[in-house]
Amino acid sequence: MYKGSKILLSVICAVLLSACGKKNVTVERPAFSSDSAYSYIEKQMAFGPRVPNSAAHTQCAVWLIEQLRACGAEVELQKGQMPDYRGNMQQIYNIIGHFNGSDPQRPCILLGAHYDTRPWCDEEENYADRFYNVPGANDGASGVGVLLEIARQIGLRKDTTNQQSPITNPIDIIFFDCEDSGSPRVYTGAEREDTWCLGSQLWATNYAKQAANNPQSLRNYQFGIVLDMIGAPDAVFPMEMYSTQYAGNYQQKIWNSARKLGYGALFSKQQSYPITDDHYYVNRIAGIPCVDVIHYDVRNATGFPAWWHTRQDNMDNISRSTLQAVGEVVMSML
Numbered sequence: 001m002y003k004g005s006k007i008l009l010s011v012i013c014a015v016l017l018s019a020c021g022k023k024n025v026t027v028e029r030p031a032f033s034s035d036s037a038y039s040y041i042e043k044q045m046a047f048g049p050r051v052p053n054s055a056a057h058t059q060c061a062v063w064l065i066e067q068l069r070a071c072g073a074e075v076e077l078q079k080g081q082m083p084d085y086r087g088n089m090q091q092i093y094n095i096i097g098h099f100n101g102s103d104p105q106r107p108c109i110l111l112g113a114h115y116d117t118r119p120w121c122d123e124e125e126n127y128a129d130r131f132y133n134v135p136g137a138n139d140g141a142s143g144v145g146v147l148l149e150i151a152r153q154i155g156l157r158k159d160t161t162n163q164q165s166p167i168t169n170p171i172d173i174i175f176f177d178c179e180d181s182g183s184p185r186v187y188t189g190a191e192r193e194d195t196w197c198l199g200s201q202l203w204a205t206n207y208a209k210q211a212a213n214n215p216q217s218l219r220n221y222q223f224g225i226v227l228d229m230i231g232a233p234d235a236v237f238p239m240e241m242y243s244t245q246y247a248g249n250y251q252q253k254i255w256n257s258a259r260k261l262g263y264g265a266l267f268s269k270q271q272s273y274p275i276t277d278d279h280y281y282v283n284r285i286a287g288i289p290c291v292d293v294i295h296y297d298v299r300n301a302t303g304f305p306a307w308w309h310t311r312q313d314n315m316d317n318i319s320r321s322t323l324q325a326v327g328e329v330v331m332s333m334l
Helices: 002-020 034-047 055-070 127-131 137-157 198-213 241-260 278-284 320-332
Strands: 074-083 089-099 107-114 171-176 220-228 290-294
Touching: 034 055, 034 137, 034 320, 055 074, 055 089, 055 137, 074 198, 089 137, 089 198, 107 137, 107 198, 107 278, 137 171, 137 220, 137 320, 171 198, 198 278, 220 241, 220 278, 220 320, 241 278, 241 290, 241 320, 278 290, 290 320
Parallel strands: 107 171, 107 220, 220 290
Antiparallel strands: 074 089, 089 171
16 A cells, blocks of 8 residues: 555656646647537437337438538438348448548548447347347447537538638548347347448448449548447447557557547557457458447456447437547547
8 A cells, every 4th residue: 555655656746847847738629519429319319229121210311311411411322232140131221421522532531330220139138128129329329429520510610600620631421221230149040141230341342343343433541430339438449459450550540649639548558359340341341441449348248338239228328528539539530
């Protein structure tokens, strides 16, 4: 006890002494409103679980298109089909907002999140509860909410009366569909591979085909960031391994930016296991370096929060301060 206190006192003194000889450093924080992002999450939750093929899913998709257009985006609805875990064809609706033009020669940044929710609460202890839909406040709505607020900020900066510097580089915001429809634990049949992230698989496959057939028309993506489960009060975002493998340079830049903004504890330098998320297929199939910002705690059995894929994934697990941190970090990369 005494030894630890003595070490702590020494550290405090060293910090104070070193600060005496330095000028105050002001960190410029990007404009971002966590209150706005929070309200976007609440609106998604008001639709109910956004399970594919449901009325809530359709209503949410229409609303997302309206929000992107209101922020000045040129909106593309990408339709297609992908086989689900049983081999049945699942309809996919990816929503893409193009900001600041579509010149294929200009470097573009890709920002993504999934807007669907899991059809099964298959992490519930009670077997009967596993057949409920996941509400999806954190797992789905949180990433979408932050990206909608970023879209709003991009739109504000186009206003000539706004004093903030405009964001002029092309940005694509993609709301991926059917990310969370991977094989449920209640299923006992033969399972297909790649049953998760169907929307990003469709998008990446189409991009790869375009690259083979008409590369001149391709968007020149410099890098991408995917947000998933980024709203919890106790969130921690380690350096996910696929991101390190495929986009390590950009991952380092994002985490360094977080540290400069004072969010080093949230954006942990600890390496996590590889996670199959939308970024994986953007990297592997489309060949675009893409980083996953995802809540993953290596101290837990699953790595994910206790309420992951349960009926408790609700607004109680959304923190404005966490949304603010993630929003500022992503905005700093734009």
